[in-house]
Amino acid sequence: MQQSISVMGVRIMSDGVIGIDIGGTNIRVGFLDKQLQLIRKETALQTQFRNAGDMFTYVRKMISKVDVDRKADKIGIAMPVPWRDDTKIIFDATNIPFLENMSIQKICSYFPGYDVFFENDVNVIALLESNYGAAKGYQHSMYITISTGIGSGIVVNNDIFHGAHGYAGEIGNMMVSDRNGSLELLCSGQALEQESKRLYGSEATSRLLFEKYHAKDIHAVEVIELWIERFSNAIASLMQTMDPHIFVFGGAVIYHNQWLIERIIESAEKKILPNLKGKAKIVMSKFGPDAGIIGAGFIALKKSKGE
Numbered sequence: 001m002q003q004s005i006s007v008m009g010v011r012i013m014s015d016g017v018i019g020i021d022i023g024g025t026n027i028r029v030g031f032l033d034k035q036l037q038l039i040r041k042e043t044a045l046q047t048q049f050r051n052a053g054d055m056f057t058y059v060r061k062m063i064s065k066v067d068v069d070r071k072a073d074k075i076g077i078a079m080p081v082p083w084r085d086d087t088k089i090i091f092d093a094t095n096i097p098f099l100e101n102m103s104i105q106k107i108c109s110y111f112p113g114y115d116v117f118f119e120n121d122v123n124v125i126a127l128l129e130s131n132y133g134a135a136k137g138y139q140h141s142m143y144i145t146i147s148t149g150i151g152s153g154i155v156v157n158n159d160i161f162h163g164a165h166g167y168a169g170e171i172g173n174m175m176v177s178d179r180n181g182s183l184e185l186l187c188s189g190q191a192l193e194q195e196s197k198r199l200y201g202s203e204a205t206s207r208l209l210f211e212k213y214h215a216k217d218i219h220a221v222e223v224i225e226l227w228i229e230r231f232s233n234a235i236a237s238l239m240q241t242m243d244p245h246i247f248v249f250g251g252a253v254i255y256h257n258q259w260l261i262e263r264i265i266e267s268a269e270k271k272i273l274p275n276l277k278g279k280a281k282i283v284m285s286k287f288g289p290d291a292g293i294i295g296a297g298f299i300a301l302k303k304s305k306g307e
Helices: 052-066 104-108 121-132 183-187 189-200 206-214 218-241 260-269 291-304
Strands: 017-022 026-032 038-045 074-079 115-120 141-146 150-156 175-177 246-250 282-284
Touching: 017 052, 017 291, 026 052, 026 291, 038 052, 038 291, 052 104, 074 121, 074 291, 104 115, 115 121, 115 291, 121 141, 121 150, 121 246, 121 291, 150 183, 175 183, 175 218, 183 189, 183 218, 189 206, 189 218, 206 218, 218 260, 260 282
Parallel strands: 017 074, 074 115, 141 246, 246 282
Antiparallel strands: 017 026, 026 038, 141 150
């Protein structure tokens, strides 16, 4: 899914920008034009790389394929790691362990001739949605991805909120059950798939679990209703701590089961302070699978201008 964006207030000296979305499963590299229209992209599986050197060397080759004429001079890199603007060493790279303790300077050395800018992968989508997507027009918003794992980006006063140490938005670690259960452990796509395998055999998927739910299978109903209860616990807590104007949901789990949004709102409304009732606003993301690439490119343009 390609998105065309008019980038207001950002002067672009080159003819485009490179967006790089480095995930625990896939790596996506794209060339975007002056309006952040995705022109060409390349993808690769993370599993083919054994170390950071191999990965970044291959990413450089991907760049040469999407920007054959070398029209871009800036690169935005989005990664699933905690981030602040003064970060020099990567820590807590749980989804890509070989990035642990790697210096930002070392990463930049793989891309000579480019200005390289970094940000957390979910944060770039949160800011993209805030500026051009489903959260446009709202001063405070949160983007939440519900896929293999769970993460979020927080936008306060139309800018990314990193927190004191770069960990703001790591909501997957929120405790949502009195049985030592975090949101990611109990509510991620991986958690749903594990429940499906437990109930229906080793070949079962989360998709089958939802099919069984709609068929009113008593075991699937129990699992999904408990999922709604736990996820709404998280939303109620976030409403009463972060108080955003709007939540934007993305990720495979919610994309394929958008009906869950109304159920989450209904459940969360029962748990929040009286004056917040009726103010739970949750919408679907405007951007699709390429949001990370586009967001990374957008971050590069903003940071290159000191914004």
